[in-house]
Amino acid sequence: MPPLDLLPLAATESNLLAARELMAFTLAFHIVLACIGVAFPALVLTANYIGLRRDDPDAMRLARRWSKAAAVTFATGAVTGTVLSFEFGLLWPNFMERFGDAFGIAFAIEGIFFFTEAIFLAIYIYGWKRLGGWAHFWSGVPMLVAGIGGAFSVVTANAWMNTPQGFTLDAAGKVVGTDPLEVLFSPAWTYEVPHMILAAYMVAGFLFASVYAVGMLRGRRDRLHRLGLLIPLTIACIATPVQIFWGDLAARGVAEHQPAKFAAFECIQETGPDQTEYLGGICTEDGVKGAIGIPGLDSWLVGFSTDTVVTGLNDIPANERPPANTLLHLSFDTMVGIGFGLLALAGWFAFVWWRRRDIPGTPWFLRAVAVSGVAAIVAVWAGWIVTEVGRQPWIVQGYMRTEEAVTEAEGIWFVFAAVLLLYAALGTAAILVLRTLSRRWRELDEDATDTPYAPREPTP
Amino acid sequence: MTRADLCAVILWTGATLYAVFGGADFGAGFWDLIAGGSEKGERPRGLIERSLTPVWEANHVWLIFILVVLWTAFPEAFGAIMSTLYVPLTLAAFGIVLRGAGFAFRESVRSLEVKRALGATFALSSVLTPFFMGAVVGAIADGNVPAGGDGDAFSSWLQPLPLFTGALFVASGAYIAAIFLVADARRTGEADLESYFARRALAAALVAGAFAVAGLFVLNADSSYIYDRLTDQALPLVVVSALCGFGVLVMLLRGARRGLRPLAVGAVVAVVWGWGAAQFPYLLPTSLTISESAAPPETLAAVIIVFLIAAVLVLPSLALLYWLSQKELLEHE
Numbered sequence: 001m002p003p004l005d006l007l008p009l010a011a012t013e014s015n016l017l018a019a020r021e022l023m024a025f026t027l028a029f030h031i032v033l034a035c036i037g038v039a040f041p042a043l044v045l046t047a048n049y050i051g052l053r054r055d056d057p058d059a060m061r062l063a064r065r066w067s068k069a070a071a072v073t074f075a076t077g078a079v080t081g082t083v084l085s086f087e088f089g090l091l092w093p094n095f096m097e098r099f100g101d102a103f104g105i106a107f108a109i110e111g112i113f114f115f116t117e118a119i120f121l122a123i124y125i126y127g128w129k130r131l132g133g134w135a136h137f138w139s140g141v142p143m144l145v146a147g148i149g150g151a152f153s154v155v156t157a158n159a160w161m162n163t164p165q166g167f168t169l170d171a172a173g174k175v176v177g178t179d180p181l182e183v184l185f186s187p188a189w190t191y192e193v194p195h196m197i198l199a200a201y202m203v204a205g206f207l208f209a210s211v212y213a214v215g216m217l218r219g220r221r222d223r224l225h226r227l228g229l230l231i232p233l234t235i236a237c238i239a240t241p242v243q244i245f246w247g248d249l250a251a252r253g254v255a256e257h258q259p260a261k262f263a264a265f266e267c268i269q270e271t272g273p274d275q276t277e278y279l280g281g282i283c284t285e286d287g288v289k290g291a292i293g294i295p296g297l298d299s300w301l302v303g304f305s306t307d308t309v310v311t312g313l314n315d316i317p318a319n320e321r322p323p324a325n326t327l328l329h330l331s332f333d334t335m336v337g338i339g340f341g342l343l344a345l346a347g348w349f350a351f352v353w354w355r356r357r358d359i360p361g362t363p364w365f366l367r368a369v370a371v372s373g374v375a376a377i378v379a380v381w382a383g384w385i386v387t388e389v390g391r392q393p394w395i396v397q398g399y400m401r402t403e404e405a406v407t408e409a410e411g412i413w414f415v416f417a418a419v420l421l422l423y424a425a426l427g428t429a430a431i432l433v434l435r436t437l438s439r440r441w442r443e444l445d446e447d448a449t450d451t452p453y454a455p456r457e458p459t460p
Numbered sequence: 461m462t463r464a465d466l467c468a469v470i471l472w473t474g475a476t477l478y479a480v481f482g483g484a485d486f487g488a489g490f491w492d493l494i495a496g497g498s499e500k501g502e503r504p505r506g507l508i509e510r511s512l513t514p515v516w517e518a519n520h521v522w523l524i525f526i527l528v529v530l531w532t533a534f535p536e537a538f539g540a541i542m543s544t545l546y547v548p549l550t551l552a553a554f555g556i557v558l559r560g561a562g563f564a565f566r567e568s569v570r571s572l573e574v575k576r577a578l579g580a581t582f583a584l585s586s587v588l589t590p591f592f593m594g595a596v597v598g599a600i601a602d603g604n605v606p607a608g609g610d611g612d613a614f615s616s617w618l619q620p621l622p623l624f625t626g627a628l629f630v631a632s633g634a635y636i637a638a639i640f641l642v643a644d645a646r647r648t649g650e651a652d653l654e655s656y657f658a659r660r661a662l663a664a665a666l667v668a669g670a671f672a673v674a675g676l677f678v679l680n681a682d683s684s685y686i687y688d689r690l691t692d693q694a695l696p697l698v699v700v701s702a703l704c705g706f707g708v709l710v711m712l713l714r715g716a717r718r719g720l721r722p723l724a725v726g727a728v729v730a731v732v733w734g735w736g737a738a739q740f741p742y743l744l745p746t747s748l749t750i751s752e753s754a755a756p757p758e759t760l761a762a763v764i765i766v767f768l769i770a771a772v773l774v775l776p777s778l779a780l781l782y783w784l785s786q787k788e789l790l791e792h793e
Contacts, residue, residue: 072568078517085524085528086527089541096539098535100538101756105532116777122518422558436570
């Protein structure tokens with residue numbers, strides 16, 4: 001555990017804590033918007049496709065409205081993403097100076113995707129009126145590709161921090177040669193990248209669905225709401241079982257490549273076979289307290305046999321062990337727990353849909369969907385805590401410690417406080433604007449149904 | 461030309477495009493700021509909003525591009541700049557958040573008071589952000605960023621040249637924006653707005669020109685490396701910029717419109733490349749050269765390849781976006 005009182009900390013240590021907290025906070029804020037940015041194209045294009053294909057005005061109306069909401073979230077994501085780009089240099093100048101030439105390669109590619117996404121998102125969301133039907137639909141397809149490509153680039157850069165390779169160092173530790181393909185495809189990319197893209201689809205899908213679930217719980221059970229629930233929920237529910245599978249791969253990947261991280265979040269103290277899988281509890285040096293333990297399961301999950309030897313923290317040098325094992329352990333359990341909760345929700349929905357071609361009738365289903373969006377976000381945060389805190393004390397696993405990377409600039413705590421205020425205002429304003437939009441649409445819908453001589457929209 | 465030089469050219473290309481298009485977006489914010497009360501400023505603000513809405517985010521990506529190329533191809537220079545100029549850079553980052561959010565949120569709300577508050581946020585940060593960016597560029601040009609980084613947090617940029625450069629950034633953005641808005645107003649047939657922005661373009665051109673000349677005097681007084689080179693190897697570009705600027709003035713006075721935009725853009729482009737030519741071969745004059753701070757050759761090759769792909773994929777897409785926007789095919793309802 002890091003020391004709790006800040007006063008006796010050396011300047012670097014204090015800066016390190018401030019820089020890590022600031023990075024974590026801004027990343028947590030941005031990741032929600034990034035998830036929407038990655039998966040929004042699939043949601044809106046599905047609605048748009050249904051609308052065009054079946055001549056369905058409700059689906060078209062949903063697509064148009066989601067576009068307007070996306071204009072708000074994408075702008076917010078663009079600026080919070082820029083802040084992160086600045087922070088790489090402002091908070092971790094020594095990291096960028098030493099490893100920018102390797103770490104940066106993925107970001108250079110990300111630039112292309114970010115451009116493509118910004119350009120075609122603008123064409124798509126502002127092209128509703130003047131670009132006709134299918135031409136407009138196709139203008140949205142590049143942003144779908146760009147969303148996935150952008151997620152690949154950014155997450156593969158993070159994968160490289162976890163499993164660095166593709167560079168040669170001279171005696172002074174300076175990078176003197178790189179292999180860009182090895183940098184781009186470091187071992188962890190195979191599990192980190194799909195895990196995050198699926199997470200983005202789950203977050204956006206459950207979040208969009210939850211908005212309509214709340215509306216339906218308040219009695220707005222028209223076709224628009226049903227469709228608004230069904231399209232994103234279906235996409236999220238398809239992603240969920242795949243995500244559970246990939247998450248399992250990811251955990252085994254971490255066990256193989258970053259045994260210290262794995263031992264920390266599973267709270268394994270002694271190396272050996274027959275490791276117990278603990279659910280919940282508090283991680284202490286004498287093992288987990290207050291948890292439900294399933295004997296042998298941890299070993300079995302790592303190597304499909306209870307004889308699998310799993311590395312414990314006793315085999316990790318003391319100064320290379322991740323801090324805050326209870327935080328890591330509970331974050332991991334939170335992520336997995338929410339994942340299985342959402343899997344249950346997906347199973348419920350799939351079963352009822354298969355039997356009755358309908359949404360489950362009980363309000364409890366809508367209540368579950370209503371909280372699923374926030375739950376998915378919490379799972380993403382928990383997952384990133386496991387990834388990032390679990391890599392500590394390293395910024396580049398095995399090569400550079402986070403304390404070596406941090407800036408010596410003064411006033412990071414002050415900047416942190418200012419960013420908290422700024423982002424509180426930003427988040428509040430974004431939510432208020434989205435609520436204003438939603439209220440305006442609701443009034444439009446109510447007006448449309450109240451006016452007896454309004455032109456009838458064709459029913460599909 | 462070495463790979464490192466080529467990457468520097470790529471970096472400067474990004475900087476040029478950001479100075480023109482990103483600069484114009486900030487400049488439009490400046491005109492929004494001084495457009496007067498809600499009623500008086502309604503039409504100019506409306507034109508600004510219509511012009512910016514579909515394109516500002518794409519234009520903003522050039523900034524990301526610059527950062528990424530800098531940290532990937534020239535990591536040492538990036539680290540040195542970031543660890544020295546963190547005060548203006550942090551302020552610029554705050555400004556970027558406020559500018560983008562203020563603008564994007566404003567178009568989605570109806571209430572006049574909220575619109576006003578968001579508009580003020582957008583407009584004020586549109587002035588402060590380029591000022592701090594200019595201060596960063598001026599501090600680099602002034603030779604205040606040591607190669608190893610960790611230069612003084614305040615005296616590195618609280619100097620005449622960085623502050624002048626900050627002001628020049630604001631003025632040149634306002635100038636380009638006014639010229640673009642003249643063309644936009646002309647296209648939509650709003651003759652009064654056309655002359656409204658033509659008058660402002662003229663004023664901005666004079667102010668930007670005055671700042672540029674004053675900047676030269678400051679440089680001369682500092683007897684800096686940059687000044688010697690501006691009057692030597694970069695002199696042709698300085699002359700081109702002055703000629704373009706002068707041409708714009710004459711055209712504005714005579715009410716001519718055709719070719720106004722290319723000429724105005726030419727003046728800014730020539731300044732950016734004049735600065736680059738004057739710095740060459742230094743990235744941080746006079747402590748770090750392009751080749752000294754360059755990444756390993758494989759990384760530089762990757763940056764060049766990525767740029768070529770971007771040139772094939774992104775530039776035509778960007779052209780499509782501008783074309784659709786100019787044809788009034790993009791609009792928010």
